[in-house]
Amino acid sequence: MIRHLISAGDLSLDEALLILDTADELDQIAERPVKKLPTLRGRTVVNLFFEDSTRTRISFEAAAKRLSADVINFSAKGSSVAKGESLKDTALTLQAMGADAVVIRHGASGAPHRLAGWVRGSVVNAGDGAHEHPTQALLDAFTMRRRLGRLEGLRVSIVGDVLHSRVARSNVLLLSTLGAEVTLVAPPTLLPVAVGSWPCSVGYDLDAALPKADVVMMLRVQQERMNAAYFPTVREYSRRYGLDASRMALLPEHGIVMHPGPMNRGVEIAAEVADSVRSTIVEQVANGVSVRMAVLYLLLGGSGAQA
Amino acid sequence: MVHAADQAARGEPRRGDREPARAVFEPEEIRRALTRIAHEILERTNGGDDVVLLGIPTRGVPLAHRLAERLEQVEGRPVPAGSLDITMFRDDLRLRPARALGHTEVPAAGVDGRIVVLVDDVLYSGRTVRAALDALGELGRPRAVQLAVLVDRGHRELPIRADYVGKNLPTSQRETVRVLLTEVDGEDAVLLSAVPLSTGPLTTGPLTTGPLTTGPLTTGQEGS
Amino acid sequence: MTGTWLIRGARPLGREPADVLIADGVITEIGAGLDHAGAQRVDAGGLILLPGLVDLHTHLREPGREDAETVLTGTAAAALGGFTAVHAMANTDPVADTAGVVEQIWRLGRQAGRCDVQPVGAVTAGLGGSRLAELGAMADSAARVRVFSDDGRCVHDAVLMRRALEYVRAFGGVIAQHAQEPRLTDGAQVNEGEISGRLGLTGWPAVAEEAIVARDCLLAAHVGSALHVCHVSTAGSVDIIRSAKAKGWQVTAEVTPHHLLLTEDLCAGYDPVFKVNPPLRTAEDVAALRAGLADGTIDCVATDHAPHPLEDKETEWVAAAFGMTGLETALRVVHEALVDPGLLDWAGVADRMSARPAAIGRLTGHGRLLAGAPANLVLYDPAPREAVDPAAHASRSRNTPFAGMVLPGRVLATFLRGEPTVIDGKLAR
Numbered sequence: 001m002i003r004h005l006i007s008a009g010d011l012s013l014d015e016a017l018l019i020l021d022t023a024d025e026l027d028q029i030a031e032r033p034v035k036k037l038p039t040l041r042g043r044t045v046v047n048l049f050f051e052d053s054t055r056t057r058i059s060f061e062a063a064a065k066r067l068s069a070d071v072i073n074f075s076a077k078g079s080s081v082a083k084g085e086s087l088k089d090t091a092l093t094l095q096a097m098g099a100d101a102v103v104i105r106h107g108a109s110g111a112p113h114r115l116a117g118w119v120r121g122s123v124v125n126a127g128d129g130a131h132e133h134p135t136q137a138l139l140d141a142f143t144m145r146r147r148l149g150r151l152e153g154l155r156v157s158i159v160g161d162v163l164h165s166r167v168a169r170s171n172v173l174l175l176s177t178l179g180a181e182v183t184l185v186a187p188p189t190l191l192p193v194a195v196g197s198w199p200c201s202v203g204y205d206l207d208a209a210l211p212k213a214d215v216v217m218m219l220r221v222q223q224e225r226m227n228a229a230y231f232p233t234v235r236e237y238s239r240r241y242g243l244d245a246s247r248m249a250l251l252p253e254h255g256i257v258m259h260p261g262p263m264n265r266g267v268e269i270a271a272e273v274a275d276s277v278r279s280t281i282v283e284q285v286a287n288g289v290s291v292r293m294a295v296l297y298l299l300l301g302g303s304g305a306q307a
Numbered sequence: 308m309v310h311a312a313d314q315a316a317r318g319e320p321r322r323g324d325r326e327p328a329r330a331v332f333e334p335e336e337i338r339r340a341l342t343r344i345a346h347e348i349l350e351r352t353n354g355g356d357d358v359v360l361l362g363i364p365t366r367g368v369p370l371a372h373r374l375a376e377r378l379e380q381v382e383g384r385p386v387p388a389g390s391l392d393i394t395m396f397r398d399d400l401r402l403r404p405a406r407a408l409g410h411t412e413v414p415a416a417g418v419d420g421r422i423v424v425l426v427d428d429v430l431y432s433g434r435t436v437r438a439a440l441d442a443l444g445e446l447g448r449p450r451a452v453q454l455a456v457l458v459d460r461g462h463r464e465l466p467i468r469a470d471y472v473g474k475n476l477p478t479s480q481r482e483t484v485r486v487l488l489t490e491v492d493g494e495d496a497v498l499l500s501a502v503p504l505s506t507g508p509l510t511t512g513p514l515t516t517g518p519l520t521t522g523p524l525t526t527g528q529e530g531s
Numbered sequence: 532m533t534g535t536w537l538i539r540g541a542r543p544l545g546r547e548p549a550d551v552l553i554a555d556g557v558i559t560e561i562g563a564g565l566d567h568a569g570a571q572r573v574d575a576g577g578l579i580l581l582p583g584l585v586d587l588h589t590h591l592r593e594p595g596r597e598d599a600e601t602v603l604t605g606t607a608a609a610a611l612g613g614f615t616a617v618h619a620m621a622n623t624d625p626v627a628d629t630a631g632v633v634e635q636i637w638r639l640g641r642q643a644g645r646c647d648v649q650p651v652g653a654v655t656a657g658l659g660g661s662r663l664a665e666l667g668a669m670a671d672s673a674a675r676v677r678v679f680s681d682d683g684r685c686v687h688d689a690v691l692m693r694r695a696l697e698y699v700r701a702f703g704g705v706i707a708q709h710a711q712e713p714r715l716t717d718g719a720q721v722n723e724g725e726i727s728g729r730l731g732l733t734g735w736p737a738v739a740e741e742a743i744v745a746r747d748c749l750l751a752a753h754v755g756s757a758l759h760v761c762h763v764s765t766a767g768s769v770d771i772i773r774s775a776k777a778k779g780w781q782v783t784a785e786v787t788p789h790h791l792l793l794t795e796d797l798c799a800g801y802d803p804v805f806k807v808n809p810p811l812r813t814a815e816d817v818a819a820l821r822a823g824l825a826d827g828t829i830d831c832v833a834t835d836h837a838p839h840p841l842e843d844k845e846t847e848w849v850a851a852a853f854g855m856t857g858l859e860t861a862l863r864v865v866h867e868a869l870v871d872p873g874l875l876d877w878a879g880v881a882d883r884m885s886a887r888p889a890a891i892g893r894l895t896g897h898g899r900l901l902a903g904a905p906a907n908l909v910l911y912d913p914a915p916r917e918a919v920d921p922a923a924h925a926s927r928s929r930n931t932p933f934a935g936m937v938l939p940g941r942v943l944a945t946f947l948r949g950e951p952t953v954i955d956g957k958l959a960r
Contacts (some may be wrong), residue, residue, distance in 0.1 A: 001404055001405055018407055021407065021408070022407065022408050025392065025408040025409075025410065025411060026408075028411060032445060032446065033447075034445050036445065037395045037396075037445070038395070038396060038441070039395040039396075039400065086842065086845070086846060087846060087847055087850075088845055088846070106847065108847035108848060108849040108850060109730055109731040109732050109801070109847075109848065109849065110730065110732075110801030110847055110848040110849075111847040113800060113801040114801060114846070114847050114848075128731070129731050129732075129849070130731030130732070131730055131731030131732075132731070166731060169729070169731060192727070192728030192734075193723055193724060193727075193728060193734060193736070194724050194725040194727070194728040194729075195728060197725050197728075198728070297395070297405060298405045299405070300405075301395075301400055301405040302400055302401065302403055302404040302405030302406065303400075303401050303402055303403050303404055
């Protein structure tokens with residue numbers, strides 16, 4: 001098993017399936033009265049969150065605690081980092097505290113790469129800038145497999161601000177490894193220049209993509225992008241790329257709607273769509289804990305020796 | 308005694324200068340032992356009313372299901388059977404890279420207040436059973452826990468004993484005991500060899516879907 | 532004050548071995564079988580002899596960022612790299628936009644004595660991009676500034692660039708443009724392309740350089756003035772400059788050693804030692820730059836030596852400073868990238884790394900290797916192949932992208948007006 005989980009592209013097909021299968025087994029813990037396993041007892045997991053994200057942090061915290069690990073939460077606000085301590089010095093401090101794993105969320109792409117060079121433990125990327133968010137892609141794939149029974153050959157459309165989305169990047173990499181067919185749908189301004197080299201297709205027309213989508217994943221679009229002329233108005237964006245009820249009806253009967261959250265209800269996704277039975281948004285959150293338990297177990301549960 | 312011709316017929320690899328494994332339990336004897344154990348379970352649990360069988364992956368699971376079948380044949384009603392993976396409760400996790408988990412399936416009836424019979428293929432140091440007791444403790448509170456094994460090969464490292472034993476097999480620690488079951492390996496056998504077998508599954512039968520190691524053996528490369 | 536030196540058996544411009552006699556700071560004779568009683572002898576068998584290298588683009592950081600480099604340490608690095616003259620860019624603190632600051636830098640160079648330091652004057656006051664700096668005062672000062680640049684920033688306002696080009700005609704100056712359209716490169720971190728998309732970093736598109744290069748070539752032609760393009764980094768820019776020169780326009784251009792050898796995929800590990808402005812680009816760009824330097828479309832190699840202290844590079848990518856050191860590795864990189872593949876011979880190296888930059892910088896004392904010229908020269912051993920070791924560098928900073936890379940060659944001696952600044956591969960004093 002790999003030592004760090006920084007990019008979804010680091011995972012081979014076997015490794016990805018191992019994580020999903022392990023998560024399947026660990027999912028049962030959620031139903032038990034005692035949601036605890038002793039496996040990571042004595043290990044220390046540090047949540048190093050430089051960006052606010054209560055939801056992801058709590059998910060990792062729950063995952064680590066269910067495995068009996070000790071959890072230390074480090075949030076950048078009001079800490080020595082806010083006073084200008086460098087990422088490197090923070091890393092050395094964690095090292096001195098004996099962190100077995102550091103779960104890091106940071107606003108700068110590549111921060112986990114740098115951290116991995118400075119700490120001895122495992123580094124789990126909980127989201128770095130616009131680069132990647134591998135555990136999100138894993139829980140998304142887990143959710144798809146649960147709902148639809150398979151991943152190979154599944155047709156997935158990812159819609160929205162791909163250019164700035166770490167969720168999109170991780171999902172494209174992981175889904176293509178798992179044998180799914182990914183299509184990105186966005187206005188040309190929100191697609192990276194070299195997207196043609198990615199393992200997916202690209203389209204500008206959402207209505208054309210929906211009838212052929214087993215899964216449609218909506219990405220959050222930020223209002224600030226309008227100010228940088230990525231699209232003229234929120235209204236136009238929503239009209240052309242928003243998933244409302246009538247668009248949802250274009251999906252095949254079994255089609256599901258996903259969203260990594262947090263949602264802009266009324267912009268990229270209508271409230272009634274988010275709350276419909278096709279929507280997996282709530283179960284994505286629950287699945288996140290099982291998937292993160294699987295990742296922590298596989299990274300920390302053994303001797304840590306590389307095969 | 309396993310003959311070279313039999314080995315060849317089964318498509319096994321050459322042993323060369325290694326000692327051949329010998330069968331210490333023939334398929335017929337295995338069948339009879341399981342039938343006997345089923346009857347013993349019924350005796351000691353007053354008809355098996357509250358019994359739940361939980362097999363420890365990998366090969367404890369098909370054994371549990373075979374026992375359940377026999378119990379049902381005798382008593383005329385179904386006996387819940389499932390599986391209990393113990394990987395997360397092992398005491399030797401840190402010695403090797405993290406392993407894949409086996410499948411846990413607890414029958415709908417649950418374990419609270421019931422007599423759980425743990426089923427495994429080989430009882431050796433007792434550590435697997437210790438882990439199973441811990442795993443069971445997280446699921447609920449059985450009224451009693453009993454243990455059924457196909458083979459007891461001695462050398463306990465913990466104060467654990469089996470309630471039901473298919474065969475007592477005195478072994479030295481240099482020897483390896485390997486159980487084969489049709490559901491997993493395509494045939495029924497119990498093999499004893501003097502040195503660790505370093506080859507993979509001896510048949511081309513269905514491969515296990517559980518963890519790759521449950522005992523002292525590891526899957527390795529085919530060949531001599 | 533200056534001694535007499537006899538360099539024996541060196542290969543001037545890579546040609547047949549010859550002896551060189553130096554006295555009173557001047558090359559007195561180049562020929563065979565020379566001798567001079569009392570001269571100090573340098574046995575230079577097998578060594579290439581070049582005119583002292585001239586760098587049109589370095590950042591010596593003093594005044595203001597002496598933690599990264601000083602004129603003293605920077606010129607030591609230059610001498611070890613075979614340079615006898617370097618131009619010091621104006622983005623210091625305070626900015627070199629007045630006669631006072633450029634004279635200070637010029638004086639520091641003279642005191643250090645290892646290499647001539649020619650200050651570059653800012654084009655706009657404070658590098659603010661809105662008002663011209665006192666270009667005339669800087670030209671008349673003791674520093675005799677002729678090259679003006681806002682390097683670090685682009686003079687993006689077309690009117691201001693036009694005025695600057697016109698204004699310096701009065702004293703034979705040249706405007707050296709850092710071509711980077713600011714709005715197209717807002718927050719840019721790496722070349723815009725496959726790598727930027729994959730890494731989730733804001734891209735720096737080639738067009739942001741090419742659009743300014745094209746505009747400025749046209750402006751220079753229109754007002755009849757001289758434009759120098761700093762650190763050309765794209766194939767498209769090379770094409771534009773080639774086309775401008777074909778029309779006889781007064782355009783010169785430079786390329787850095789790192790853009791001749793390194794590509795954007797080195798950035799994939801997010802190590803900021805590879806973060807530079809303009810960014811490392813594609814293999815196609817590298818090939819076009821090499822071809823451009825070989826055919827003279829690009830006039831010279833300029834290091835854009837940009838030292839940074841550890842804390843400015845040992846961070847996450849977006850927080851790190853842009854820039855790479857380059858003085859001590861320049862000649863070796865050019866050897867590897869152009870001479871070994873047969874694109875440029877040693878005479879060509881002398882032209883691109885000494886003669887032409889001296890001409891563009893209007894430095895009369897540098898760039899020539901002949902009898903009567905000031906004895907500014909470098910002896911280079913082309914034979915060894917060693918890994919670059921930043922710990923051994925004289926520069927105060929260690930941010931070289933070539934760390935650990937095996938490169939050919941070694942500078943063994945550098946002479947500045949007849950006095951060795953480097954001898955036996957080490958600083959002379």
